[in-house]
Amino acid sequence: MTHRSFVRISALAAIVLSGFFALAPEANAQTKKPEAAKPAVAAVEGQPTQLGTFGSWNVYASDTANGRVCYALAIPKERLPANLKRDPGYFFVSSRPKENVRDELSILLGFPAKEGADAQLVIGKSTFVTTPKVQANTFVAWLKNPQDNAAVIDQMKKNPLLSLKVTSKRGNALTETYALAGFGQALDQVRKACP
Numbered sequence: 001m002t003h004r005s006f007v008r009i010s011a012l013a014a015i016v017l018s019g020f021f022a023l024a025p026e027a028n029a030q031t032k033k034p035e036a037a038k039p040a041v042a043a044v045e046g047q048p049t050q051l052g053t054f055g056s057w058n059v060y061a062s063d064t065a066n067g068r069v070c071y072a073l074a075i076p077k078e079r080l081p082a083n084l085k086r087d088p089g090y091f092f093v094s095s096r097p098k099e100n101v102r103d104e105l106s107i108l109l110g111f112p113a114k115e116g117a118d119a120q121l122v123i124g125k126s127t128f129v130t131t132p133k134v135q136a137n138t139f140v141a142w143l144k145n146p147q148d149n150a151a152v153i154d155q156m157k158k159n160p161l162l163s164l165k166v167t168s169k170r171g172n173a174l175t176e177t178y179a180l181a182g183f184g185q186a187l188d189q190v191r192k193a194c195p
Contacts, residue, residue, distance in 0.1 A: 055182020067098025070194035119166035
């Protein structure tokens with residue numbers, strides 16, 4: 001993916017994150033070395049600064065009115081069925097120290113999910129339940145049991161892929177697969193930038 005694509009992704013992420021971080025529930029609270037911090041977009045309050053790229057993951061920090069926000073994000077490696085149209089999807093791991101939130105997992109789906117239906121996050125031989133909800137006019141999936149957060153992160157460090165299996169509002173069974181190469185280094189960078 002080109003730098004221009006990452007700039008677009010980070011700008012979109014900043015817009016979306018500013019909306020759903022404000023609404024986020026409190027309970028949800030490898031391949032190359034990090035590059036020097038470079039602005040991904042104009043240096044404006046709330047705009048993200050890219051801190052590095054680690055395999056499939058990019059790390060950003062943003063100083064907002066509510067304090068510093070740091071996050072690693074990845075886009076799906078594969079979206080099945082491939083012929084269905086949907087907006088971009090993103091997997092985030094974020095920290096907001098001022099709000100005492102660390103390593104929070106969330107997934108922007110890029111499509112409306114079936115109301116009331118849980119989704120499955122599959123990593124290796126483990127499966128975790130996520131609950132898609134509408135926040136800031138966007139469908140976001142959160143872990144149904146926040147106490148699973150540490151176990152999911154542990155599995156993400158040990159496995160090459162994770163898949164989200166979710167049913168769309170139209171009844172389509174969708175699978176979004178994310179590559180986990182570089183995730184451990186990306187998470188370390190998030191923790192360093194938002195101690």
